[in-house]
Amino acid sequence: MSEEAADPTADVPDDAAAEIADAVRRALAKHGYAGLTTKKVAAESEKSEAFFFYHCDSKHDLILVFLDYASEWSLGRLEAVTDIADPVEKLYVACEALLGDPDDEFSRGMNVAVMELLAHAPHDTAFHDRLEAYERRVLADLASVLEDGIDAGVFRAVDPEATAAFLLMVADGTAGAVHALGMDDVEAGVRDRLFDYLETSVLAEGVTPPEGR
Amino acid sequence: MSEEAADPTADVPDDAAAEIADAVRRALAKHGYAGLTTKKVAAESEKSEAFFFYHCDSKHDLILVFLDYASEWSLGRLEAVTDIADPVEKLYVACEALLGDPDDEFSRGMNVAVMELLAHAPHDTAFHDRLEAYERRVLADLASVLEDGIDAGVFRAVDPEATAAFLLMVADGTAGAVHALGMDDVEAGVRDRLFDYLETSVLAEGVTPPEGR
DNA sequence: GTCTATACAGTGATAGAC
């Protein structure tokens, strides 16, 4: 019944998809997207190169499998905040998730890999569509966190969409300059300014940030 | 007398360098870094493929010529603000320059191309070094604009380096999400929040933003 | 389903004429 253009990542078994995503992830971390070859992907797993072409029709599809995996991983981290009841705490944890842990190799590698695919999105419709869907979902999640706080009276009456976009831009920029260039010395300053922004422009008068901020 | 590791872009005559930078720029805009080939670069100019290899030793060097050109272009735009006497005006114009004009194809293309090289910087020392130098110079320029305003008493006593980094992250993130993904609808919101931030957190009490903001 | 071996196109770079 699927009238849609078939999703090339849909019929890959979960086991294989995990193997593929992981090998692509490691190959991307080691060589970057521009330096990525199917041989290098295979070299990152126990499987042969033909294994990857059995499950996917092309190198391009391999990357899409990784991209789906990366999106889900990132969104999973972000959407873990739904468990948190307090909107203030929720917002701060969400921002931490967005910024990522600069000391975690895995997190850093994911951010940089996704950023490289993002930079190539203007030349690749499939990348573009998936990444735009991903960004829009992040924006929606963030906006909803903001709305919660506004409704609860602990946030100012900011524009949730615009504020979400602003916060996301800071995070995306940090992934670029700080993570890709290793400019760790600016990381702390950016974090401070960001949480300062939350305190002075988002939190309502008299509301205090969570412990330790 | 150059004891340094020779700069591969140094001995290229200015005429040739301009031709190279322009062809690489167009090829990058059309195919992206990952899809860049020396044939496609040549196809963007009247010259043959051999022309490029006469002036540069490798494809890699061609891209460095472009990167130098792109850095100078961007820094030129930013540093044009030194002519402006009023620190407030100066800051706002600098931020406009950082965000870039989303309707200008050239500006957009440059931002996206540089961003793709930035994403590849972890895997390419030459890219890394040039781009880090570029980012640090932008940070220094911005910080100096902020210091001017603080000294003149029209800005609050913000931390110039951290604030400069924060502003730059917003701009870099915008180049990514907005320009690379064409999410023009979020652009306006981000701009508004950014200039709001300047007004509420950077400008001193009672100081008003420039006309039209 | 997974492997080894290989076809075949396209790439970066060079040679040699002008």
Add this chain to the structure above:
DNA sequence: GTCTATCACTGTATAGAC
């Protein structure tokens, strides 16, 4: 200095055995 022609190699993808 710039061109045309070409080479050696690597990259994606497939064939066919198991």
